[in-house]
Amino acid sequence: MSYVSSWPVFVECDTSTKFWNRNDCVVDNSILLSEELKKTDYKSVTIKERTYVLNNKGQFYYLKQDKLRWVQLNTQMSVKLIELKLPQRDHDVVKVIRIKKNQRVYACFWNIDYQKTFEYFKRIAGFCVCQNFEQLYTFQDLLGKGGYSKVYKLCPVNKLPYQKQFYAGKVYNKVEVNSKKNLMSISQLIRQECEILKKLNSPFILNLFEIIQLDEQLILITELLSSGSLYQLLKEKVRIQEMEASGIIMRIALGLQCLHRVCSQGYKIRECIARQR
Structure with a gap:
């Protein structure tokens, strides 16, 4: 992954020239949302309405004449809730979800019911880099x-x-x-x-929901860790009883087991969670 500068830390750097992928894709069946959304994009003022699906793997897609059109959401893309003036409608301004792959390629989606738009936006924000805070x-x-x-x-x-x-x-x-x-x-x-x-997906490692x-x-x-991190626990307690220590060691081992599947270095003790589930 390449980045053009140190700030912003995350920038839209997907190299695609089109928003949708048309090649074959194995789609995960774990659906997060399936909703009727209107859509417009960078190359067309035409508004189209279809059923769009988002799954647990961050695959966002729809079917067109039984052919799959899809995009894999990731942190090389941004998502932002913006106000969009609809083409050829002087007074119509709607809040839309803008998914941006790079400076030239983006698409906007919305439902006439703003709450449905917001719910879809929140789910997408779990996969892309979000550019809103005060609304959230x-x-x-x-x-x-x-x-x-x-x-x-x-x-x-x-x-x-x-x-x-x-x-x-x-x-x-x-x-x-x-x-x-x-x-x-x-x-x-x-x-x-x-x-x-x-x-990562482990009860013993901090969950990151959005960037x-x-x-x-x-x-x-x-x-939010109500009981604090393992790092804080070790700072506050002078001594830990053997039974408590053995439980902590077991949970560290389970967290490391998950971590080692993804990377081999760069972890810190402060990212391990002392809670018991």
């Missing part, structure tokens, strides 16, 4: 500080049924990141952290 979350308490970032408690603005009451937001500020001498390596480490966490890239901030939306 509000900052609550400051939870902690690190060398390059601050962590805040976040509350969803328009909470969907599947969402949690609170989240954690790891915030990188452009000014602070740019002030570091090893800027390029910091940006690379942030991308690696996101790419690895996106691939939000703004002009001045990068915000990683993760689960």
Whole structure:
């Protein structure tokens, strides 16, 4: 994966010249959403309405005359909730989901029911880099500080049924990141952290839900650990009883087992979770 600069950390760099792929694809059957959406794009002012499907693997697709049209959503693409003035309709402005592959290739989707548009947008934001924050979350308490970032408690603005009451937001500020001498390596480490966490699925490793890239901030939306991390536990406790220690070691081993399937280096003890499930 190539990036043209260190900030923004994530940029649209998909090299496709078309939005939809037309070659054969094995589609996963685990469907997240299937909804009637209107669509317009970079090369046409025509508005089309079809049933679009999003699955758990980030495959976004539809059928046209029994032929599959699909796109694999990833962090080389951005998604943003924007206002779009409809062509040939002077007063019609709608909120749409813009999925952008690069500076030239994008498409916009919406439903006449804004809540359905928002629900689809939130699901897509779990696979692409999101460019909205105020419509999604509000900052609550400051939870902690690190060398390059601050962590805040976040509350969803328009909470969907599947969402949690609170989240954690790891915030990188452009000014602070740019002030570091090893800027390029910091940006690379942030991308690696996101790419690895996106691939992992373990109750013993922190869950990364969304990546939000703004002009001045990068915000990683993760689960809020009410009991803290293993790193915090080891700092607070002088001694740990043998039974408790054996349980912690077992959960570390299970987390590492999942981690080793994805990468062989770059993990930290602070990413391991001390909770029991």
